[in-house]
Amino acid sequence: MTSSLFFSSVFENRVPKVSVFLCFLISLHCSSLISNRVFAQTPSPVFACDATKNPEVSSYGFCNASLPTEARVADLVKRLTLQEKILFIVNSAGSVSRLGIPKYEWWSEALHGVSNVGPGTKFTSLVPGATSFPQVILTAASFNTSLFQAIGKVVSTEARAMYNVGLAGLTYWSPNINIFRDPRWGRGQETPGEDPLLSSKYGSNYVKGLQQTDDGDSSRLKVAACCKHYTAYDVDNWKGVDRYHFNAVVTQQDMDDTFQPPFKSCVLDGNVASVMCSYNKVNGKPTCADPDLLAGVIRGQWKLNGYIVSDCDSVDVFFNSQHYTKTPEEAAAIAINSGLDLNCGSFLGQHTEAAVKQGLLNESAVDNAVTNNFATLMRLGFFDGDPSKQPYGKLGPKDVCTPEHQELAREAARQGIVLLKNTAGSLPLSPTAIKTLAVIGPNANVTKTMIGNYEGIPCKYTTPLQGLTASVATTYVAGCSNVACASAQVDDAKKAAASADATVLVMGIDQSQERESFDRVDLLLPGQQPLLITEVAKVAKGPVILVIMSGGGFDISFAKNDSKITSILWVGYPGQAGGAAIADVIFGYYNPSGRLPMTWYPQAYVDKVPMTNMNMRPDPSNGYPGRTYRFYTGPTIYTFGDGLSYSTLSHKLVKAPHLVSIPLEENHVCHSSDCKTIDAVEQSCKNLAFDIHLRVQNMGKYSGSHTVFLFSTPPSVHNSPRKHLLGFEKVFLPAKSQSLVRFKVDVCKDLSVVDELGSRKVALGQHILHVGDLKHSLSVRI
Ligand SMILES: *[C@@H]1O[C@H](CO)[C@@H](O)[C@H](O)[C@H]1NC(C)=O
Ligand SMILES: *[C@@H]1O[C@H](CO)[C@@H](O)[C@H](O)[C@H]1NC(C)=O
Ligand SMILES: *[C@@H]1O[C@H](CO)[C@@H](O)[C@H](O)[C@H]1NC(C)=O
Ligand SMILES: *[C@@H]1O[C@H](CO)[C@@H](O)[C@H](O)[C@H]1NC(C)=O
Ligand SMILES: *[C@@H]1O[C@H](CO)[C@@H](O)[C@H](O)[C@H]1NC(C)=O
Numbered sequence: 095m096t097s098s099l100f101f102s103s104v105f106e107n108r109v110p111k112v113s114v115f116l117c118f119l120i121s122l123h124c125s126s127l128i129s130n131r132v133f134a135q136t137p138s139p140v141f142a143c144d145a146t147k148n149p150e151v152s153s154y155g156f157c158n159a160s161l162p163t164e165a166r167v168a169d170l171v172k173r174l175t176l177q178e179k180i181l182f183i184v185n186s187a188g189s190v191s192r193l194g195i196p197k198y199e200w201w202s203e204a205l206h207g208v209s210n211v212g213p214g215t216k217f218t219s220l221v222p223g224a225t226s227f228p229q230v231i232l233t234a235a236s237f238n239t240s241l242f243q244a245i246g247k248v249v250s251t252e253a254r255a256m257y258n259v260g261l262a263g264l265t266y267w268s269p270n271i272n273i274f275r276d277p278r279w280g281r282g283q284e285t286p287g288e289d290p291l292l293s294s295k296y297g298s299n300y301v302k303g304l305q306q307t308d309d310g311d312s313s314r315l316k317v318a319a320c321c322k323h324y325t326a327y328d329v330d331n332w333k334g335v336d337r338y339h340f341n342a343v344v345t346q347q348d349m350d351d352t353f354q355p356p357f358k359s360c361v362l363d364g365n366v367a368s369v370m371c372s373y374n375k376v377n378g379k380p381t382c383a384d385p386d387l388l389a390g391v392i393r394g395q396w397k398l399n400g401y402i403v404s405d406c407d408s409v410d411v412f413f414n415s416q417h418y419t420k421t422p423e424e425a426a427a428i429a430i431n432s433g434l435d436l437n438c439g440s441f442l443g444q445h446t447e448a449a450v451k452q453g454l455l456n457e458s459a460v461d462n463a464v465t466n467n468f469a470t471l472m473r474l475g476f477f478d479g480d481p482s483k484q485p486y487g488k489l490g491p492k493d494v495c496t497p498e499h500q501e502l503a504r505e506a507a508r509q510g511i512v513l514l515k516n517t518a519g520s521l522p523l524s525p526t527a528i529k530t531l532a533v534i535g536p537n538a539n540v541t542k543t544m545i546g547n548y549e550g551i552p553c554k555y556t557t558p559l560q561g562l563t564a565s566v567a568t569t570y571v572a573g574c575s576n577v578a579c580a581s582a583q584v585d586d587a588k589k590a591a592a593s594a595d596a597t598v599l600v601m602g603i604d605q606s607q608e609r610e611s612f613d614r615v616d617l618l619l620p621g622q623q624p625l626l627i628t629e630v631a632k633v634a635k636g637p638v639i640l641v642i643m644s645g646g647g648f649d650i651s652f653a654k655n656d657s658k659i660t661s662i663l664w665v666g667y668p669g670q671a672g673g674a675a676i677a678d679v680i681f682g683y684y685n686p687s688g689r690l691p692m693t694w695y696p697q698a699y700v701d702k703v704p705m706t707n708m709n710m711r712p713d714p715s716n717g718y719p720g721r722t723y724r725f726y727t728g729p730t731i732y733t734f735g736d737g738l739s740y741s742t743l744s745h746k747l748v749k750a751p752h753l754v755s756i757p758l759e760e761n762h763v764c765h766s767s768d769c770k771t772i773d774a775v776e777q778s779c780k781n782l783a784f785d786i787h788l789r790v791q792n793m794g795k796y797s798g799s800h801t802v803f804l805f806s807t808p809p810s811v812h813n814s815p816r817k818h819l820l821g822f823e824k825v826f827l828p829a830k831s832q833s834l835v836r837f838k839v840d841v842c843k844d845l846s847v848v849d850e851l852g853s854r855k856v857a858l859g860q861h862i863l864h865v866g867d868l869k870h871s872l873s874v875r876i
Contacts, residue, residue, distance in 0.1 A: 205548035214263030229546030232666025234286035236509035246303020283645025287691025294359030301364035321360035322370035351848035367400035380412035388433030407439025427454035495553035507675030520660035522682025532594035546667035561673030579621035602643035631658035647694030685798030689737035724815035741794025749787035774854035792827035809859035
């Protein structure tokens with residue numbers, strides 16, 4: 095319990111809500127104290143333009159829902175003094191009572207369920223918990239884009255339900271779509287993994303699920319999402335280098351083909367309402383003070399329809415920790431002039447007025463910022479009066495933790511769990527033939543560990559032990575007192591395994607080993623975990639199933655090599671129903687279909703590679719091996735896309751061109767010189783696409799879902815990736831059935847690579863397409 099309390103206070107924010115949390119952990123008596131305090135008055139949502147409190151509001155243009163948003167916002171901004179405007183560029187915003195505008199807390203979180211990490215959301219006896227989905231890294235492993243969206247939709251429904259009873263906000267600072275570039279990163283668990291395409295699909299679909307209204311009107315928002323942390327952020331605290339001081343040195347090429355694509359897709363495909371700039375510097379400039387990154391790219395090129403918010407409190411960090419400006423007024427001015435609209439923190443509240451007085455900042459720039467913020471609140475209905483009369487106004491506590499929502503949490507965990515090793519005859523276990531199961535390990539009966547960070551309070555938990563015990567009789571031995579496992583109690587564990595028909599070891603880590611502000615330094619299972627696993631496996635009577643619970647990957651070559659360990663499963667942090675989902679997979683009620691969203695490296699990798707080196711590409715001059723399956727060619731434990739099924743699947747190419755010709759105009763330079771590439775923006779290359787059709791066959795006796803990956807290896811020009819993902823498609827295949835899977839490949843978008851200057855080029859020559867073990871050669875010519 096002490097450890098969970100500790101973790102609840104180390105989030106991004108530094109605003110501990112430990113007391114509320116403590117009450118929940120301690121007793122019902124305590125939680126009734128909370129409810130007495132909170133519910134002295136009828137719970138009601140916070141909103142502006144309440145005509146019952148102030149009849150005059152009906153005459154205000156900004157309260158008139160039949161006017162266009164821009165006109166309403168303009169009307170509001172012109173009524174405010176500079177001092178009042180400044181109240182609306184910080185997260186704890188407002189109020190202006192003369193205009194009927196109450197305080198609004200912008201900061202809420204919903205990474206994988208409504209969370210009480212931000213001060214905008216809380217749980218009370220009225221809504222004691224919300225559906226807690228798997229941590230994002232496991233959901234990403236499902237490679238199911240409709241699942242990503244379905245989860246977002248449930249989360250926004252629960253968020254609206256909680257808003258309606260005054261417990262939650264409308265603006266959520268989720269998802270985290272940074273690339274999981276290094277396996278040690280403590281926040282890798284929050285992300286969709288190492289691949290830019292998967293991250294883009296995850297981000298845009300989760301955002302749609304959160305934001306889209308049922309009537310599909312994109313001028314309205316169900317809740318507002320936020321893609322973070324922009325950009326090239328993914329060192330938290332590694333060997334004394336922390337995110338508040340880290341300067342990410344990033345090449346233009348890595349920026350444009352690795353770090354930026356998920357953000358671009360989030361804005362362009364997801365139509366997200368917000369982007370959050372990060373703490374770190376990129377090439378010497380704090381991201382929240384970089385006019386090229388904010389006003390230039392996000393608002394200029396990508397045309398964000400929404401607001402740009404700082405991390406909490408990036409502006410303070412670049413002034414006080416990075417000493418980027420001489421005075422606080424200069425810091426405020428440079429942030430707002432760069433395109434920042436909202437400050438998580440209080441820095442802009444304190445220094446903006448003086449910055450205007452000193453002539454560092456025009457009031458019109460503050461107007462732009464509040465305009466973006468107000469426009470977002472307008473789209474959420476905040477200025478439309480009584481929410482109970484609006485869409486979603488009827489949602490309430492009964493719509494949180496419904497059986498359907500909780501079932502989706504279990505389904506998401508099932509779809510994500512990855513089977514990494516399975517010796518013939520090991521899994522699935524037969525729930526009738528197996529009479530006794532030894533369940534061993536420090537994570538075998540955990541609750542909070544399963545929901546990772548940026549969590550809420552779940553509806554309930556099913557621990558692995560409880561999930562397994564629902565099918566067969568179990569004997570439970572923790573084996574280690576915690577995941578650090580300083581000294582394993584091997585004897586009892588061995589005794590249990592020696593007499594049981596099968597053994598399940600639930601090992602791995604938790605937030606004590608990887609979390610926000612805490613990166614790992616190695617990739618080994620902690621302490622005596624390997625000893626416990628190996629000793630138990632030696633004496634086990636039946637199959638031994640090793641279950642790894644974690645965000646990041648491990649060097650578990652000892653277990654991979656050990657023939658006594660017959661199966662290995664990676665279960666991420668599987669959410670509130672994680673134990674039930676693990677049992678579903680182990681007993682074959684669900685045929686595993688998850689695939690790793692990140693590479694698992696050997697320990698030697700991290701001994702060699704500093705976490706602070708941002709380069710994606712290998713450097714043969716100094717032996718730097720590069721990062722992720724796209725660039726790294728060294729040994730791996732497991733790689734991106736790995737994952738087994740209980741069935742055998744085969745792929746057959748049905749339709750794919752061998753030649754793609756790009757028509758060029760007569761006078762194009764490539765007709766006269768020896769071109770290796772052509773620009774992917776050229777007219778000739780537009781709308782050039784082809785189809786790939788594959789027949790996928792499930793040859794086994796288990797029905798199940800299967801992800802088909804289409805990779806491509808471009809000709810090696812411009813240090814291009816050795817292989818990259820063009821598309822993926824998850825299909826359900828009944829036993830002994832087949833299905834046709836179609837990909838449409840856009841030559842310019844999908845086959846192009848980014849050159850050293852950040853321009854997209856289509857390489858001429860042989861491209862190799864890969865699906866499973868199939869390879870298909872495709873010649874691109876002019
Ligand atoms: C709201 O705006 C509409 C459209 O301009 C206008 O017809 C209507 O009179 C306005 N309502 C109020 C109460 O001012
Ligand atoms: C303020 O606006 C004026 C007029 O548009 C412009 O010339 C000036 O550069 C602006 N000042 C700052 C600090 O942006
Ligand atoms: C397993 O965990 C649950 C939930 O914390 C607890 O109620 C139960 O007593 C634990 N079981 C064992 C055998 O320790
Ligand atoms: C596992 O097996 C591989 C290949 O045989 C070998 O190179 C490696 O040293 C082994 N690792 C361990 C920890 O046993
Ligand atoms: C993807 O997820 C959705 C939502 O859970 C589910 O209905 C669908 O069957 C999944 N698709 C596959 C191919 O498993």
